[in-house]
Amino acid sequence: MPVQYERKGEFALITIDNPPVNALSREVRAGLVEAVERYDNDDGAQVGILVCAGRTFIAGADIREFGKPPQEPFLPDVVNRIEACVKPIVAVLHGTTLGGGLEVAMGCHYRIAMGGTKLGLPEVNLGIMPGAGGTQRLPRLVGLEAALDMMTSGRPISADRAKELGLIEVIFTNQEPVEAGLDFARSLVDRSAPTIRTSELNDKLDDPASSAPLLEDWREKLSRKRRGEIAPQKIISALKIAYSEPFEIGLAKERELFSELMESDQRKGLIHAFFSERKVAKIPELKQAGPRPVETVGVIGGGTMGAGIAVAHLLSGLTVIMIERDKDSLERGIANLEGILKGSVARGKISAEQKQTLMDQKFSSSLRYDDLQSADIVIEAAFEDLAVKQDIFRQLNRACKPGCVLATNTSYLDINLIADVTARPEDVIGLHFFSPAHVMKLLEVVVPDKTAPDVVATGFSLAKRLGKVAVRAGVCDGFIGNRILSTYRKCADYMVLDGASPYQVDRAVTEFGLPMGPFAMADLAGLDIGWANRKRLASARAVRERYATFSDKICENGWFGRKTGQGFYIYDEETPSGRPNPAVEHIIDTERSDAGLVTQDFSDAEIMRRYMAAMINEGANVLGAKIAQRPLDVDVTMLYGYGFPRWRGGPMKYADMIGLDRVLHDIRTFETEDAYFWQPSTLLVELVESDRSFESLNDER
Numbered sequence: 001m002p003v004q005y006e007r008k009g010e011f012a013l014i015t016i017d018n019p020p021v022n023a024l025s026r027e028v029r030a031g032l033v034e035a036v037e038r039y040d041n042d043d044g045a046q047v048g049i050l051v052c053a054g055r056t057f058i059a060g061a062d063i064r065e066f067g068k069p070p071q072e073p074f075l076p077d078v079v080n081r082i083e084a085c086v087k088p089i090v091a092v093l094h095g096t097t098l099g100g101g102l103e104v105a106m107g108c109h110y111r112i113a114m115g116g117t118k119l120g121l122p123e124v125n126l127g128i129m130p131g132a133g134g135t136q137r138l139p140r141l142v143g144l145e146a147a148l149d150m151m152t153s154g155r156p157i158s159a160d161r162a163k164e165l166g167l168i169e170v171i172f173t174n175q176e177p178v179e180a181g182l183d184f185a186r187s188l189v190d191r192s193a194p195t196i197r198t199s200e201l202n203d204k205l206d207d208p209a210s211s212a213p214l215l216e217d218w219r220e221k222l223s224r225k226r227r228g229e230i231a232p233q234k235i236i237s238a239l240k241i242a243y244s245e246p247f248e249i250g251l252a253k254e255r256e257l258f259s260e261l262m263e264s265d266q267r268k269g270l271i272h273a274f275f276s277e278r279k280v281a282k283i284p285e286l287k288q289a290g291p292r293p294v295e296t297v298g299v300i301g302g303g304t305m306g307a308g309i310a311v312a313h314l315l316s317g318l319t320v321i322m323i324e325r326d327k328d329s330l331e332r333g334i335a336n337l338e339g340i341l342k343g344s345v346a347r348g349k350i351s352a353e354q355k356q357t358l359m360d361q362k363f364s365s366s367l368r369y370d371d372l373q374s375a376d377i378v379i380e381a382a383f384e385d386l387a388v389k390q391d392i393f394r395q396l397n398r399a400c401k402p403g404c405v406l407a408t409n410t411s412y413l414d415i416n417l418i419a420d421v422t423a424r425p426e427d428v429i430g431l432h433f434f435s436p437a438h439v440m441k442l443l444e445v446v447v448p449d450k451t452a453p454d455v456v457a458t459g460f461s462l463a464k465r466l467g468k469v470a471v472r473a474g475v476c477d478g479f480i481g482n483r484i485l486s487t488y489r490k491c492a493d494y495m496v497l498d499g500a501s502p503y504q505v506d507r508a509v510t511e512f513g514l515p516m517g518p519f520a521m522a523d524l525a526g527l528d529i530g531w532a533n534r535k536r537l538a539s540a541r542a543v544r545e546r547y548a549t550f551s552d553k554i555c556e557n558g559w560f561g562r563k564t565g566q567g568f569y570i571y572d573e574e575t576p577s578g579r580p581n582p583a584v585e586h587i588i589d590t591e592r593s594d595a596g597l598v599t600q601d602f603s604d605a606e607i608m609r610r611y612m613a614a615m616i617n618e619g620a621n622v623l624g625a626k627i628a629q630r631p632l633d634v635d636v637t638m639l640y641g642y643g644f645p646r647w648r649g650g651p652m653k654y655a656d657m658i659g660l661d662r663v664l665h666d667i668r669t670f671e672t673e674d675a676y677f678w679q680p681s682t683l684l685v686e687l688v689e690s691d692r693s694f695e696s697l698n699d700e701r
């Protein structure tokens, strides 16, 4: 039984015990109703105390039930039943009191919390809104502005802030929840405290006229800040009702809006993202071995990537040794690192003193590989050239202690060829960070043929320490993310050759929900990077492959994007975030006419059809080749490394939602124009023929 009822003298102790996070499953809801009714009818009990066993008070509704037919008792009714009690109930909060958990607490008549408790309504981040009275009760307790902030950001607040806002009564610091609950309950009896029902509190509700401008302000602000998302807008609508209608009508409206969101693709996408980012860490190697201990990290190279990687480790409390090949490069590397740390100080992430302590006590640098003796892991972030990297790994093989993990941050190269120059390929792995490395959450852990399982486990445990999301990838050109990127980027180039402008493609892609289109992104990354990569792959290019040359021609002018002031866009004082570059349009026109191409008009929808078909097809190829283990690994890679909108779940989830047969049909249509580029993935064809989804592979693999 997940809910227990117990008498402690004149108090009724109701305990929820539903590990791991006391989610409000059907059994918990039913148990709660039963316990509350027992309390209400128990004449000897004067105050009820609701506590949770384990690490947290209720962390919300049971998300695993979403999408299935709802089962009684429904949560809003449970909360109403608690609130309707004649005698008071105290909710004793600890851990993370979230979503439906906070709604249950707001249905109780008093709330107290243990120090360190976090309280929040994170539903918006799952594509829904509070659906058990939260939109109507929270503003009655904390006022409009705080309610808006909590519900539309989903960010939890501290117990101190909750007390300041009037959401909780008291914070207990040195007691266990049950003890604190009993103490507080005694004080209620002593002062004959009333049963306070949140739904009956009206003093924090302004009149509709004064709340309306604030609500409209937030509506407008959120349409930019959470572009494309419907849940924040519906939260505003629910709050509007709280300020203009009686509680019961507000509750009914909340239910209606909640149900609409529950049915939405955005909810499906966001819940998929929630579970995927947890499942992504469940990989075969972790069943075989634990991680090697890591405290000291060597970083080879002090360029943008190397310095960013070093900072990521320093900020997570690790010791860093930076190695460069000569004095000038090392000075530049240290300056890069200090520059990034200064940025962290400016943004308030660390204080100036903390920065100095990191530099003095946690950071050192050297020109000698022999100084890496104490390193538990070395991450090479040198120039992207196989011979350069092989040479570095020969030196690491000689200088590093036995058991030291030897990692490369290569974005594309064959790590087997790097591992093979060492006498310990089992220690070699790819750790592909994304730029800026101290900010971006994704880490591709790339596993070559001979890597030991504990080295893979070390990659995952290091990622966790750095606050990053690790995805396991196999070795191929570009691994999971960059391989897929290079395919949809080619698709974008072809559309430009065939008549779309780069600016239209960028617009369509941002309208779809990505923060940037591929051409703006290329400008930001530096056009020279793609150029170098195309040169590297030139000899491997198939005769039948179309090749767009306009990006190369832009580079030949020395225009490498943002860092040189122009690329696809011009960046100057007038337009620091860029405006279309007319010279680029001229270059593209020339290429089209030289090649005798007949251009066509593309609608934004047509652009996205092709762009997504290319992304999904290559995602399926990556799965087919076992570079990614499961579709969810592709989704997490694209969400965390490439800005794919979380509310669309990731490209493979998106494909499932629009229908794999439709995607395949599109690819076969485009195949008639360019049979080399648009080859349907074997896996995609198999899934369509067997009427299965990508989702079906997530549990199977």
Ligand code: 3HC
Residues within 6 Å of the ligand: 020, 021, 023, 059, 060, 061, 062, 063, 064, 075, 096, 098, 099, 100, 101, 103, 122, 123, 126, 129, 130, 131, 132, 134, 275, 278, 279
């Ligand atoms: N329902 C079902 N399972 C849940 C869950 C939930 N609400 N919250 C967490 N879990 C599961 C996780 O999937 C994970 O399962 P696994 O071990 O099989 O992978 C396990 O609990 C532990 O979770 P974490 O690994 O995330 O543990 P952490 O300690 O890192 O974090 C947490 C704990 C802060 C509670 C985090 O899990 C979390 O943020 N959970 C979601 C909270 C949430 O969004 N609540 C609102 C739900 S919607 C709602 O309440 C609707 C209502 O208004 C009607």
